[in-house]
Amino acid sequence: MNIVVPIKMVPDLVEELVIDASGTRLDPDALRLKLNEFDDHAIEQAILLKEKGKGEVIIVAPDVAGIDDALFTAAAKGADRLVKLTGNWNAPRGANNHALARVLANFIKTLRAELILTGVQAPNDLDGAVGPPLAEHLGMPYVGYVSGVMVCDGTAQIRKEYPGGMIAEMQVTLPAVLGIQAAEKPPRYVPISKVRATMKTAKIEEFPAAELETIGAPMTVRLFQPETSTRATMIEGDADTVAARLVEIFKERGVL
Amino acid sequence: MTIPTLTNPAINEAFYASLQTPPNGERIRTCLQCGMCSGVCPFGYVMDFPPGKMIAALRSEIFDRVLNSDTVWMCIACYACTEVCPSGIPLTEKLMTRAKEELLLAGKVPAELQLALENSQRYGNVLGQSPRKRADWAKGIQARVPLFGKDKKSAEVLWYVGDYASYHPRVQATSRALARLLNALDIDFAILGADESGDGDSQRLAGEHGLFEMLATKNEQAFRKYKFNEIITTDPHAYNAIKNIYPTLGISYPVRHITQFLAERLDQLKPRLKQPVNGKIAYHDPCYLGRANNIYDEPRALLNAIPGVELVEMSHSRQTSLCCGGGGGGMWLEGFHWEKAHTRTSEWRVREAVAAGATTLAVACPYEPPRFEDAVKTVREASGLEVHDVVELLADAMEQ
Numbered sequence: 318m319n320i321v322v323p324i325k326m327v328p329d330l331v332e333e334l335v336i337d338a339s340g341t342r343l344d345p346d347a348l349r350l351k352l353n354e355f356d357d358h359a360i361e362q363a364i365l366l367k368e369k370g371k372g373e374v375i376i377v378a379p380d381v382a383g384i385d386d387a388l389f390t391a392a393a394k395g396a397d398r399l400v401k402l403t404g405n406w407n408a409p410r411g412a413n414n415h416a417l418a419r420v421l422a423n424f425i426k427t428l429r430a431e432l433i434l435t436g437v438q439a440p441n442d443l444d445g446a447v448g449p450p451l452a453e454h455l456g457m458p459y460v461g462y463v464s465g466v467m468v469c470d471g472t473a474q475i476r477k478e479y480p481g482g483m484i485a486e487m488q489v490t491l492p493a494v495l496g497i498q499a500a501e502k503p504p505r506y507v508p509i510s511k512v513r514a515t516m517k518t519a520k521i522e523e524f525p526a527a528e529l530e531t532i533g534a535p536m537t538v539r540l541f542q543p544e545t546s547t548r549a550t551m552i553e554g555d556a557d558t559v560a561a562r563l564v565e566i567f568k569e570r571g572v573l
Numbered sequence: 574m575t576i577p578t579l580t581n582p583a584i585n586e587a588f589y590a591s592l593q594t595p596p597n598g599e600r601i602r603t604c605l606q607c608g609m610c611s612g613v614c615p616f617g618y619v620m621d622f623p624p625g626k627m628i629a630a631l632r633s634e635i636f637d638r639v640l641n642s643d644t645v646w647m648c649i650a651c652y653a654c655t656e657v658c659p660s661g662i663p664l665t666e667k668l669m670t671r672a673k674e675e676l677l678l679a680g681k682v683p684a685e686l687q688l689a690l691e692n693s694q695r696y697g698n699v700l701g702q703s704p705r706k707r708a709d710w711a712k713g714i715q716a717r718v719p720l721f722g723k724d725k726k727s728a729e730v731l732w733y734v735g736d737y738a739s740y741h742p743r744v745q746a747t748s749r750a751l752a753r754l755l756n757a758l759d760i761d762f763a764i765l766g767a768d769e770s771g772d773g774d775s776q777r778l779a780g781e782h783g784l785f786e787m788l789a790t791k792n793e794q795a796f797r798k799y800k801f802n803e804i805i806t807t808d809p810h811a812y813n814a815i816k817n818i819y820p821t822l823g824i825s826y827p828v829r830h831i832t833q834f835l836a837e838r839l840d841q842l843k844p845r846l847k848q849p850v851n852g853k854i855a856y857h858d859p860c861y862l863g864r865a866n867n868i869y870d871e872p873r874a875l876l877n878a879i880p881g882v883e884l885v886e887m888s889h890s891r892q893t894s895l896c897c898g899g900g901g902g903g904m905w906l907e908g909f910h911w912e913k914a915h916t917r918t919s920e921w922r923v924r925e926a927v928a929a930g931a932t933t934l935a936v937a938c939p940y941e942p943p944r945f946e947d948a949v950k951t952v953r954e955a956s957g958l959e960v961h962d963v964v965e966l967l968a969d970a971m972e973q
Contacts, residue, residue: 331696331701331702331703332705351695503684505680506677506680506687506691508677508678508781508783508784509781509786509787510782511678512783513783
């Protein structure tokens with residue numbers, strides 16, 4: 318069974334975010350990227366399924382800074398094939414999830430994929446998660462917020478989380494696209510020595526993304542840092558002064 | 574839903590062989606089974622296999638049991654076992670650390686430790702902070718802190734700051750104090766800033782040798798860019814790495830711990846120490862300054878140079894010093910250790926300081942101020958005990 322895991326890099330918030338001159342996007346040169354956390358769970362879930370004796374794991378990702386390390390790390394964990402989607406992902410308006418879903422669908426159609434595990438969401442999903450449009454292009458069912466998968470005779474038994482603590486168990490006919498919220502176990506640690514050994518043996522294949530077709534997504538008119546609201550009042554002074562003023566305000570508003 | 578058990582590549586013949594072949598294997602064969610290592614180990618009573626018992630398991634060919642237990646993560650690589658072993662077996666480096674390496678390779682890593690290792694890998698610092706902000710501690714202070722690259726291409730001394738002294742808000746105070754001291758002594762120094770990476774020694778002693786090599790290589794690339802005569806550091810772990818372990822990777826630079834560097838300049842420093850300190854000071858020997866590197870006298874000489882200081886010794890002192898609990902990955906296993914032991918060695922230590930009559934606990938390692946200050950908060954009788962790095966006490970004594 319082929320399990321495809323599309324992953325992507327997202328802005329690492331350990332660095333300050335810088336908006337570029339166009340005012341509509343983050344400056345790619347100032348960004349530090351890291352693997353989307355939910356995608357890390359999707360990789361783990363795929364490897365867990367493989368370890369149960371089912372499948373070859375294929376990791377696929379847009380070719381951006383840092384992706385080679387992420388792919389080799391996935392290989393060190395047990396992924397079998399690594400594929401980079403080459404294209405101008407950093408071009409202005411070059412990439413969104415609509416474009417990514419189309420490219421992923423073109424690639425996945427070349428495989429006999431039975432299970433596609435994506436991270437359920439990413440912090441830079443301005444136009445919705447990538448899973449649903451990908452499922453649409455592939456003509457497959459989609460289930461999101463998945464926190465457990467068992468595969469059996471052409472179907473998958475799935476645990477899906479709902480808000481408020483409800484959990485549903487459902488059955489999906491394969492092939493299907495699943496948005497992984499959490500793998501059954503936390504993503505494993507892979508020692509650097511293993512990653513380095515993998516770098517010497519594993520190969521990263523390339524699949525040309527061709528034209529990045531971004532239509533279908535909302536257009537960002539303006540991107541900006543949170544602005545100070547005029548309603549906010551900053552109370553100056555030492556702790557006692559601030560506390561006394563807070564009590565006054567609570568009394569004025571009838572809270573106390 | 575069932576969780577698959579991990580395949581266990583840990584128990585393999587190569588591992589057995591590596592522990593039994595010379596030079597260290599030969600030494601392991603000389604174990605007398607006297608049990609001193611297990612007795613002196615601060616957490617030996619919690620471990621399923623403290624060092625002596627681990628060697629017994631190795632001899633009995635039941636080492637798989639060792640690797641199926643997670644209590645080797647209680648080892649804080651404090652060198653207490655190595656210090657007392659009558660056969661001179663390098664227990665900390667070659668037995669406990671090797672067992673951790675095997676567990677790590679098998680994917681059996683406590684979650685807290687995993688995060689610290691991933692941070693070191695991704696950001697070059699264990700705290701998961703922005704590498705670009707590594708020198709931010711020096712912003713807005715009066716003392717001049719030149720940066721290699723930006724301000725200088727060469728300097729007499731490269732100050733290797735280290736992760737905690739760069740990023741930890743409490744330990745940054747030590748760095749600022751040292752900046753004042755170095756300026757007062759007219760030392761020609763510079764720091765690496767964003768070019769610096771963590772020293773990796775505690776990651777190595779937590780079983781991640783590959784990560785250690787990666788960080789060492791990054792530091793070597795930074796060292797190579799500039800000219801300097803020697804490296805100084807406030808961090809005994811960095812000192813140990815650069816002095817003893819980097820050379821095994823072909824990276825050789827002269828390095829001194831800051832207490833050695835300052836003790837050599839005591840004649841110059843002493844006349845400037847004018848502010849007396851009232852009260853008694855107990856000096857805590859850090860494991861990687863004391864037992865691992867035999868530096869006991871310099872920190873005490875520096876403290877004795879401060880007017881008014883009365884040094885007192887705790888019941889565990891010098892070679893028998895009691896670890897703060899932070900070594901060998903202990904800094905990143907706080908929850909795990911608490912779960913197993915329900916106590917902290919740092920709490921025992923502040924009790925010892927109080928019992929010795931100390932009002933100040935002096936330290937010389939960046940792991941210690943936060944650990945001991947936390948312990949002071951939770952140990953009632955230690956309330957009021959102050960914790961300061963030797964460098965901070967010197968800088969304070971110097972100020973008008």
